[in-house]
Amino acid sequence: xxxxxxxxxxxxxxxxxxxxxxxxxxxxxxxxxxxxxxxxxxxxxxxxxxxxxxxxxxxxxxxxxxxxxxxxxxxxxxxxxxxxxxxxxxxxxxxxxxxxxxxxxxxxxxxxxxxxxxxxxxxxxxxxxxxxxxxxxxxxxxxxxxxxxxxxxxxxxxxxxxxxxxxxxxxxxxxxxxxxxxxxxxxxxxxxxxxxxxxxxxxxxxxxxxxxxxxxxxxxxxxxxxxxxxxxxxxxxxxxxxxxxxxxxxxxxxxxxxxxxxxxxxxxxxxxxxxxxxxxxxxxxxxxxxxxxxxxxxxxxxxxxxxxxxxxxxxxxxxxxxxxxxxxxxxxxxxxxxxxxxxxxxxxxxxxxxxxxxxxxxxxxxxxxxxxxxxxxxxxxxxxxxxxxxxxxxxxxxxxxxxxxxxxxxxxxxxxxxxxxxxxxxxxxxxxxxxxxxxxxxxxxxxxxxxxxxxxxxxxxxxxxxxxxxxxxxxxxxxxxxxxxxxxxxxxxxxxxxxxxxxxxxxxxxxxxxxxxxxxxxxxxxxxxxxxxxxxxxxxxxxxxxxxxxxxxxxxxxxxxxxxxxxxxxxxxxxxxxxxxxxxxxxxxxxxxxxxxxxxxxxxxxxxxxxxxxxxxxxxxxxxxxxxxxxxxxxxxxxxxxxxxxxxxxxxxxxxxxxxxxxxxxxxxxxxxxxxxxxxxxxxxxxxxxxxxxxxxxxxxxxxxxxxxxxxxxxxxxxxxxxxxxxxxxxxxxxxxxxxxxxxxxxxxxxxxxxxxxxxxxxxxxxxxxxxxxxxxxxxxxxxxxxxxxxxxxxxxxxxxxxxxxxxxxxxxxxxxxxxxxxxxxxxxxxxxxxxxxxxxxxxxxxxxxxxxxxxxxxxxxxxxxxxxxxxxxxxxxxxxxxxxxxxxxxxxxxxxxxxxxxxxx
Numbered sequence: 060x061x062x063x064x065x066x067x068x069x070x071x072x073x074x075x076x077x078x079x080x081x082x083x084x085x086x087x088x089x090x091x092x093x094x095x096x097x098x099x100x101x102x103x104x105x106x107x108x109x110x111x112x113x114x115x116x117x118x119x120x121x122x123x124x125x126x127x128x129x130x131x132x133x134x135x136x137x138x139x140x141x142x143x144x145x146x147x148x149x150x151x152x153x154x155x156x157x158x159x160x161x162x163x164x165x166x167x168x169x170x171x172x173x174x175x176x177x178x179x180x181x182x183x184x185x186x187x188x189x190x191x192x193x194x195x196x197x198x199x200x201x202x203x204x205x206x207x208x209x210x211x212x213x214x215x216x217x218x219x220x221x222x223x224x225x226x227x228x229x230x231x232x233x234x235x236x237x238x239x240x241x242x243x244x245x246x247x248x249x250x251x252x253x254x255x256x257x258x259x260x261x262x263x264x265x266x267x268x269x270x271x272x273x274x275x276x277x278x279x280x281x282x283x284x285x286x287x288x289x290x291x292x293x294x295x296x297x298x299x300x301x302x303x304x305x306x307x308x309x310x311x312x313x314x315x316x317x318x319x320x321x322x323x324x325x326x327x328x329x330x331x332x333x334x335x336x337x338x339x340x341x342x343x344x345x346x347x348x349x350x351x352x353x354x355x356x357x358x359x360x361x362x363x364x365x366x367x368x369x370x371x372x373x374x375x376x377x378x379x380x381x382x383x384x385x386x387x388x389x390x391x392x393x394x395x396x397x398x399x400x401x402x403x404x405x406x407x408x409x410x411x412x413x414x415x416x417x418x419x420x421x422x423x424x425x426x427x428x429x430x431x432x433x434x435x436x437x438x439x440x441x442x443x444x445x446x447x448x449x450x451x452x453x454x455x456x457x458x459x460x461x462x463x464x465x466x467x468x469x470x471x472x473x474x475x476x477x478x479x480x481x482x483x484x485x486x487x488x489x490x491x492x493x494x495x496x497x498x499x500x501x502x503x504x505x506x507x508x509x510x511x512x513x514x515x516x517x518x519x520x521x522x523x524x525x526x527x528x529x530x531x532x533x534x535x536x537x538x539x540x541x542x543x544x545x546x547x548x549x550x551x552x553x554x555x556x557x558x559x560x561x562x563x564x565x566x567x568x569x570x571x572x573x574x575x576x577x578x579x580x581x582x583x584x585x586x587x588x589x590x591x592x593x594x595x596x597x598x599x600x601x602x603x604x605x606x607x608x609x610x611x612x613x614x615x616x617x618x619x620x621x622x623x624x625x626x627x628x629x630x631x632x633x634x635x636x637x638x639x640x641x642x643x644x645x646x647x648x649x650x651x652x653x654x655x656x657x658x659x660x661x662x663x664x665x666x667x668x669x670x671x672x673x674x675x676x677x678x679x680x681x682x683x684x685x686x687x688x689x690x691x692x693x694x695x696x697x698x699x700x701x702x703x704x705x706x707x708x709x710x711x712x713x714x715x716x717x718x719x720x721x722x723x724x725x726x727x728x729x730x731x732x733x734x735x736x737x738x739x740x741x742x743x744x745x746x747x748x749x750x751x752x753x754x755x756x757x758x759x760x761x762x763x764x765x766x767x768x769x770x771x772x773x774x775x776x777x778x779x780x781x782x783x784x785x786x787x788x789x790x791x792x793x794x795x796x797x798x799x800x801x802x803x804x805x806x807x808x809x810x811x812x813x814x815x816x817x818x819x820x821x822x823x824x825x826x827x828x829x830x831x832x833x834x835x836x837x838x839x840x841x842x843x844x845x846x847x848x849x850x851x852x853x854x855x856x857x858x859x860x861x862x863x864x865x866x867x868x869x870x871x872x873x874x875x876x877x878x879x880x881x882x883x884x885x886x887x888x889x890x891x892x893x894x895x896x897x898x899x900x901x902x903x904x905x906x907x908x909x910x911x912x913x914x915x916x917x918x919x920x921x922x923x924x925x926x927x928x929x930x931x932x933x934x935x936x937x938x939x940x941x942x943x944x945x946x947x948x949x950x951x952x953x954x955x956x957x958x959x960x961x962x963x964x965x
Contacts, residue, residue: 061877064188065254065262067155069199069244071130072101074206075153077122077144078135079105081113086159087135089208090196094133097212098203104129121147128152133196133206138162141192142177149185156182157206158191163250175252182253194249195225198232200242201268207247216241218349219263221256222275223248224303231275231342240346243269257284261876264292271297271349275342277304279327282673282784286334286696287853288876293335294517294846297352297510300331300338301345326670329694330784333703335517337510344502347494348510351503354490356468358511360437362388363504364430365411367442368418372474373411376440376497385505394433401425417448420457427458431465438468438507440500445478455482462491468507472500516706518845536571541744544570548747551772558605561650564768568753571737574730575765576655582648584630588623590651597621597654600629602637606644608769613640619654626651655757655766661717661726662755663763664692665734667742669749673784675742679735681713682755698787699739700810704732717758726758734763743787746775786852792907796860799894803867805903808857810849812866815859817844819866824889830924831886847871858903860896867891870900872908872916879914885927892926901934905952912957918948 074094080087091113094103105113108120119125122132122144128151134144138160148156163175172180175192182189190197196207200215209232220235220242222228228247235242243266246259256274263269272292279285292298304324331338339348363380365387367373380387387410390398395408401422407413412430414422423443430439441458445451451473462469471486471493473479486493494500536544544567551559559567565575577594580603581587591598602615610616614636617629630649637644664682669675677699680692693710695703708714708731719725734756741748750771757764780787793806808816820828820839829835839847850857850871857871868887874880883904887897908916918936920927921944928938928946936950 061188061258062262062875063186063877063879064154065258067130068157068188068190068197068254069204069262069266070202071155071204073104073127073129074099074101074131074133074204075104075106075119075122075125075129076133076135077106079107079113079118080135081110086208090133090135090159090206093205093207093209093212097198097200097205099205100203101130102127122151122153123147125151130155131206132156134158134160136160138165138174138192139167142167142174142181145178145187145189146181149182149187153187154185155188156190157194157196158189158249158252159194159196159208160191161193161249163192163252175250179252188258189253190246191249192252193225195228195247197247198242198245200245207245209245211236213245214239214241216243217268217270217353218242218273219244219246219259219266219269219271220273220275221246221248221259221263223251223277224275225249227275227342234342235346238346251280255280255284257281257288258876260285260288260292260298264288264295264298269296270353271299273345273349274298274300275345276300276302276327279672282330283781283786283853286330286673286784287851289330289334289336290517290851291854293514297349298334298336299345299348299352299510300336301340301342302327302338323670323672325692325694326673326676326696329676329696330673332513332516333696333785335513337506337513339506344506347499347503348506350487351470351492351507352510354492357466358437358507359467361386361508362435362437363440363501364388364390364433364436364438365440365442366414366423366426366430367411367444368414368416368423368446369442369444369474370407370411370413372442372444372472372497373407373413376442376472376501377411379498379501380504383501383505385501385508388433388436391433391435394429394435397429398426401429416444416446420449420453423454424457424461427461431461431467431469436467438470438504439465440470440472440504442472442497442500443474443479443482445475451475451479451482452485455485459486459489459491463489468504470494470500470503470507472497516703517849518842536740540570540572544741544745548745548772552747552774556605557771557773558608559770559772560603560605560647561601561768564770565765567741567748567770568765568768571741573734573737573753573765574763575768577653579651580648581651584627584649587630587649587651588626591620591626592623594651594653598626599652599654600626600633601650601652602633602646603648603650604637604641604644604646607637607641613637652766655764657757659724660757660759660764661713663713663731663758664752664754665738665756666753667738667748667751669782674782675749677707677735677738677742679707679714680711686754695735695739696784697739697742698783698785699736701732701736704735704739707735708732724760727760727762730762731758743780743783746777746779746782747772749773789852792858794903796899798860798891798896798899801862803896804861805858805899806861807852808848808850808859808869808871812848812859813844815864815866816848816869819869819886819888822888823886827886827889830921830927831884833921856904856907858900858907860891860900862891868896868900870904872904872913874908874911874913878912881908881913881916883916883918885930897926897930898933901930905934905950906956909952909956910958912954913952914954915949915951920946920948922946 076091078087079091082088104125105118107118110118132148132153164173167174167177195209198205198207198213200213205212209229225247263272339345365373365376390410402414414426430436471491473483483493547563547567562578562580565578568575579590581590597619600617601610620626662682664680664686666678667675677695677697678692681689691712693707695707717726752769753765755766789807796803796805855873859866860868870885872881872883931948932938936948939947
């Protein structure tokens with residue numbers, strides 16, 4: 060990912076249009092006219108070899124003839140000559156271009172190379188960034204930039220809109236202008252040959268003129284790049300997505316249930332949630348969500364109170380809320396009494412709060428004050444239908460100050476047209492989200508709710524890991540078990556097999572401490588009888604064949620066998636039936652399993668699937684033979700932790716049933732989530748496992764049991780963890796260290812370090828905290844702790860020195876998306892200062908940054924932090940004091956130390 064030279068794309072000082080034209084309705088003519096009419100203040104240079112002037116402006120025959128290198132070039136020429144134009148621009152000094160032209164995926168003059176690839180090859184030596192090709196272009200209204208062939212200009216505003224659809228770009232622009240919605244930037248990505256969503260999210264996520272980012276997505280190319288950028292941007296501002304392709308094409312044929320259930324759209328949903336973004340279904344909802352989220356109010360919870368002067372409108376809103384899974388607030392006795400004093404006798408005495416159609420202004424304000432003060436109400440939907448009693452503007456003028464000063468979200472709904480237009484405009488002007496119907500108002504509340512849920516996932520601090528636990532909180536397999544699992548996969552790949560047999564599958568699960576039924580393999584009916592006697596009756600008998608995956612469909616499963624004769628007879632009949640029904644199948648024998656006691660147990664499904672974009676995902680839901688029909692499942696992107704695994708379970712219907720109901724004992728929820736954590740570990744550890752299906756996974760009060768498992772293996776296309784959308788905890792960076800005679804563990808920070816980090820800061824002296832954060836503080840907020848612990852290992856790193864279970868020191872670095880610079884910070888606990896720990900931590904960080912190829916490290920400290928300045932000098936930093944009471948530290952790193960070792964970000 061890279062933001063390099065994107066400033067020239069969005070804030071150019073000069074622009075050249077290559078292929079500018081005066082021929083009416085031509086692409087070059089429309090782009091040139093839009094640029095001129097947009098009001099761009101810098102020089103505009105048309106390039107056209109055949110015309111002397113265009114619109115009275117002198118033209119230039121080619122790129123070489125331009126008076127200076129343009130910051131931005133907009134290219135509207137035939138596709139075949141674009142690679143040469145890009146090369147000429149690069150040599151001239153231009154570093155950003157928009158390629159409007161389509162058709163670049165056609166072959167170029169070089170055999171086997173497309174025009175698009177030739178264009179990228181020409182741009183690469185100059186780090187010239189290309190937006191497009193096959194795009195509408197880009198608009199930045201604040202600087203009068205309309206480098207597009209869109210039909211008209213965009214209004215200035217604070218929303219950024221990114222789209223892969225050109226047709227949708229023009230429609231959205233027209234629609235937004237009608238609604239008087241403005242944009243900071245309006246970008247058509249087209250084919251995204253170079254600049255893509257990840258690059259734009261990185262740039263716009265830090266753009267002070269952009270309050271929210273709206274995206275229309277058709278496809279994602281680079282999952283890890285997209286997820287890193289999206290998570291970073293979503294921490295700064297709302298990122299709202301509408302994606303095409305939500306409806307399935309039909310039932311997906313798959314060899315395992317997990318493969319069938321983990322469709323690409325459900326995986327994209329999981330990615331959006333994990334990144335803290337919000338997904339909506341329609342373009343109208345996209346703009347509604349932007350209106351709701353652009354003016355943030357303190358979030359209290361999901362309980363909504365509906366205040367209305369019309370009973371019918373209130374009922375419509377209440378129905379919409381409950382039908383879509385929302386939570387109506389249940390008014391307390393204190394609130395009911397307060398409303399009794401404010402409202403006429405006979406009011407609804409419930410939620411919705413109907414204040415009756417003849418309500419004067421005072422009745423609105425009195426009722427609103429009660430709801431805003433009620434602790435059981437987390438948010439208010441304020442609804443008004445026009446009446447002849449009181450003009451809507453009077454009600455707005457009285458109530459809007461209360462809404463703006465509320466310590467909880469308030470959404471306004473002004474029903475009607477002309478008579479409420481002024482009230483609606485006043486609400487919008489004062490930053491209160493406003494809608495015209497009950498249903499849209501409730502939808503906006505639920506969007507806000509979903510967004511907050513996803514944002515909370517970014518702020519979760521899982522419980523501290525259990526002793527001898529893996530970094531994600533689950534009990535980790537020992538190194539010997541992990542190597543055994545890898546050997547099972549490797550052997551199958553060497554044999555050219557795509558599926559593990561059932562004995563191998565169960566053995567792999569056991570390596571990761573997932574409880575399984577006792578399983579044995581038999582080649583003949585007699586061996587099956589012997590295996591059953593060893594396991595103990597009753598047993599299940601299953602056919603063993605690489606060509607038969609769904610065994611029950613061909614009579615390949617017999618349950619509850621209680622004697623050797625039954626086992627022998629079942630084995631012979633099973634082979635005969637399979638020979639008749641599936642004559643091509645090569646039967647290698649049978650598996651014999653101890654029958655699981657299923658009484659009081661619920662059938663679940665848990666597994667792994669591999670998405671073509673986002674890589675491995677973990678699936679959970681209700682199991683059984685009809686699992687595809689039920690569709691009760693949730694999906695998570697590994698690596699998972701306790702919080703994320705519990706959230707996966709909670710977002711299914713069967714997850715609620717596992718808690719117990721109607722006298723049925725609850726299942727062991729810790730065992731269920733531990734299974735998901737171990738599946739996450741398999742997805743991270745075993746690159747060859749592309750599909751894993753445990754169905755059923757029995758869950759009951761005393762734990763879980765994997766009864767049947769199928770595992771598909773394949774040689775990975777990407778090595779190591781490169782196939783994962785999120786880089787997992789880099790355990791290979793853990794290192795033992797001796798400091799002043801004491802043994803410490805240096806390791807990357809983990810999401811479950813929140814309480815440890817909180818204690819570390821709490822134990823620091825006020826002066827240590829001032830030197831670290833440049834201000835006096837005693838408490839670090841929860842959101843900040845979460846941000847410090849839940850780092851993106853692909854672009855930042857924090858090493859902590861662990862003294863047992865306590866943090867003795869930390870050093871952190873955040874790299875820019877181009878990996879050119881990293882900014883560092885360091886803090887050492889009071890008891891460890893002046894003992895050499897700071898030096899050890901700095902050495903660890905600098906070695907890591909050198910190996911990942913970071914160009915230089917920067918830092919700042921206060922002038923009176925002499926210890927930090929001395930340490931930096933010792934480590935080869937240049938140290939320079941400034942007039943603003945700061946010391947600036949800088950060190951250029953040795954590029955020759957960069958490597959592609961497995962512990963480096965990819």
